[in-house]
Amino acid sequence: MGVRTVSRAGSMGVVGGAYLLALGVAYAVVVLAPPSWHPLLTAFVADLVATLLIFGLSMVLDNASLYDPYWSVAPPVIAAWWVVAADTGDGVRQAVVLLLITVWAVRLTANWAYGWAGLHHVDWRYRQLRATRGRVPWWLVNLGGIQLMPTLVVFLGLLSVWPALAGSRPFGLLDVVATALTAGAIALEAVADLQMHRFAAAADNRGRILATGVWRRTRHPNYLGEIALWWGLWIFGVAAAPTWWWTVIGPLGMVVLFKAASIPLMDRRSLDRRSGYADHMREVPALLPRLR
Structure with missing residues (x-):
């Protein structure tokens, strides 16, 4: 029996x-890493090795979507290990940051699981990439564009989490701002996904545009929430250790990823599938919500 006929369960x-194996190889990297390595370097190498394992298994199973949960599964594991590895750190901030990352990860992973039908299901974006890759080998597209690139972008976003967890400054007003922004981002993503699931579940809405609720003010509220989350984590890092301000490359990278890749791709798909979407694009901003 092929993997395509395996039940959803x-x-x-x-x-x-697959992810337990990835966790195992990542743990092996942590154990075998030279003591001179900074926890950032150790986590980065472990992250890459785990990604390569998932990539290899995705090629064996002929399903690049095996990587999809990695975006949300890896960050809480890395953050939890950094709490253990940190010699210093404010306990209150550590607890808040780790809790927020865990809540975000559980919710986002559950959202992926809700929409994933099984090993026969491959994300439409990957099918499109495979069909339009030209002479570029599929394994290279899968490795570089689908798996390594997101792993690197997420790790850039996590750079600010290290000072947030290891920084010695006490929890203060800036942390309160970061908590509000990060929690609000998670809530926005949750509301956006719930409204989309309810909309998509109604047969009458096939081919229509969701323009109510949070989707009335921005075309991609889920992406807005995701970007805001990484900015919130960066603020935590600055609050704990201001000299780590340069980790702003993480949230900036997220903005570039969504603005240059994810949003144009989703908009082109909606233009092909939904009548009136061009007018919707003119009326509703892509990210920053309209106030009226």
Whole structure:
């Protein structure tokens, strides 16, 4: 029996097994890493090795979507290890940051699981990439564009989490701002996904445009929430250790990723599938919400 005929429950088991293996190889890197390595370097190498394992398994299973949960699964694992590895750090900030990252990760992973039908399901974007890759080998597209690139972008976003967890400044007003922004971002993503699931579940809405709720003010509220989350984590890092301000490259990288890749791709798909979407694009901003 091929993997394409495995049940949804069996497919989830395969994914779970794959990620346990990835966790195992990442742990091996942590154990074997030279003591001279900074926790940032150790985590980066472990992250890359785990990504390569998931890539290899995705090629064996012929399903690049095996990587999809990695975006939300890796950050809480890395953050939890950094709490252990940090010699210093404010306990209140550590607890708040780790809790927020965990809540975000559980919710986003659950949202992925809700929409994933099983090993026969491959994200439409990956199918499109595979069909339009020209002479570029599929394994290279899969490795570089689908798996390594997101891993690197997310790790850039996580750079500010290290000072947030290891910085010695006590929890203060700037942390309160970061908490509000990060929690609000998670809530926005949750509301946006819930409204989209309800809209998509109604057969009458096929081919229509969701323009109510948070989707009335911005075309991509889920992306806005995701970007805001990484800015919130950066503020935590600056609050704990201001000299780490340069980790702003993380949230800036997220902005570039969504503005240059994710949003144009989703808008082009909606233009092909939904009548009137061009007018919708003129009326509703892509990210920053309209106030009226």
